[in-house]
Amino acid sequence: MKERYPLPCNIAQTLNIVGDRWTLLIIHEILVGNTTFNDIKHNLETISANLLSTRLKALEQQGMIVSELYSKHPPRYQYALTKKSKDLEPVFHALLLWGREHLDTCYKALVNSDTGNDVEIGYYDQKTGERIPQEHLSVIPYEHQT
Amino acid sequence: MKERYPLPCNIAQTLNIVGDRWTLLIIHEILVGNTTFNDIKHNLETISANLLSTRLKALEQQGMIVSELYSKHPPRYQYALTKKSKDLEPVFHALLLWGREHLDTCYKALVNSDTGNDVEIGYYDQKTGERIPQEHLSVIPYEHQT
DNA sequence: TTTACTAAGTTGATTTTTTTAACCTAGTAT
DNA sequence: ATACTAGGTTAAAAAAATCAACTTAGTAAA
Numbered sequence: 001m002k003e004r005y006p007l008p009c010n011i012a013q014t015l016n017i018v019g020d021r022w023t024l025l026i027i028h029e030i031l032v033g034n035t036t037f038n039d040i041k042h043n044l045e046t047i048s049a050n051l052l053s054t055r056l057k058a059l060e061q062q063g064m065i066v067s068e069l070y071s072k073h074p075p076r077y078q079y080a081l082t083k084k085s086k087d088l089e090p091v092f093h094a095l096l097l098w099g100r101e102h103l104d105t106c107y108k109a110l111v112n113s114d115t116g117n118d119v120e121i122g123y124y125d126q127k128t129g130e131r132i133p134q135e136h137l138s139v140i141p142y143e144h145q146t
Numbered sequence: 147m148k149e150r151y152p153l154p155c156n157i158a159q160t161l162n163i164v165g166d167r168w169t170l171l172i173i174h175e176i177l178v179g180n181t182t183f184n185d186i187k188h189n190l191e192t193i194s195a196n197l198l199s200t201r202l203k204a205l206e207q208q209g210m211i212v213s214e215l216y217s218k219h220p221p222r223y224q225y226a227l228t229k230k231s232k233d234l235e236p237v238f239h240a241l242l243l244w245g246r247e248h249l250d251t252c253y254k255a256l257v258n259s260d261t262g263n264d265v266e267i268g269y270y271d272q273k274t275g276e277r278i279p280q281e282h283l284s285v286i287p288y289e290h291q292t
Numbered sequence: 293t294t295t296a297c298t299a300a301g302t303t304g305a306t307t308t309t310t311t312t313a314a315c316c317t318a319g320t321a322t
Numbered sequence: 323a324t325a326c327t328a329g330g331t332t333a334a335a336a337a338a339a340t341c342a343a344c345t346t347a348g349t350a351a352a
Binding site: 020021022046047048050051073074075 | 309310311312313318319320
């Protein structure tokens with residue numbers, strides 16, 4: 001595995017996996033239910049077949065997706081997300097909300113289906129469940145396992 | 147402006163602005179306080195000077211950063227984030243947390259500075275302030291302004 | 293006052309990635 | 323028999339990124 005960003009940083013290392021052109025959009029298509037090669041290809045409109053093929057293979061190698069034969073005769077595949085890529089949802093939501101705020105033309109909103117109100121991202125203490133104000137967030141070095 | 151991803155999707159349009167190689171990492175460097183050309187360059191290690199130069203110009207055109215002369219003699223510039231790019235913080239936090247969970251070697255953690263506990267991303271209703279469980283989140287089309 | 297060094301880049305050549313376009317193999321449908 | 327669809331592959335061309343050298347203006351040291 002060649003590393004594009006050889007930096008000791010979660011963000012850089014995460015982008016080594018999902019930061020290639022089209023990759024996040026491909027995962028997002030599968031997430032919203034477009035599971036076959038052509039579904040994805042048609043929805044992403046301008047992606048080329050060979051690049052989609054390359055990306056799907058790389059994602060499978062990374063354990064981000066699995067491909068399964070859903071029809072033997074004729075052979076037809078469909079792609080499914082693993083937990084690893086489903087866990088990107090907050091990234092997608094964060095990008096969507098940024099777009100809602102800052103794009104000239106916004107296409108989607110994230111709402112509370114109970115109230116119809118707009119949703120915002122917040123930070124919560126994993127143990128106490130309490131909401132944490134921005135000022136109390138702290139990025140700390142994490143001594144890692146070898 | 148040539149659009150890389152010509153799709154009616156907040157995520158694609160947002161990635162048209164910040165999805166180019168190195169771009170998010172450059173913004174992140176400025177966010178953590180590395181404000182001069184060489185600060186950024188040295189911290190990103192393998193980025194080339196011309197690409198950094200190109201990206202900074204594009205980001206300035208997009209209103210993501212501003213450059214200011216901080217020394218007239220000799221002329222020295224430093225880059226600062228605008229609200230537009232500061233609002234990417236949830237994206238960075240989401241990427242960091244994904245890395246914390248899924249990278250083989252994780253470098254950083256996001257904690258509650260009061261308790262030292264790990265932080266997780268959650269969603270709350272903009273009006274009521276209540277926390278919203280995943281199942282009640284809904285992405286809806288947003289009729290946009292011309 | 294020549295030499296070396298730093299900040300903040302620019303320029304041009306090379307390499308890597310992406311895109312474009314054509315092609316392929318099964319199987320289906322008409 | 324002909325056309326069409328799913329799910330790709332291959333090769334060539336174009337675009338983007340990297341590498342290496344160079345620039346300009348100022349500072350510092352000998």
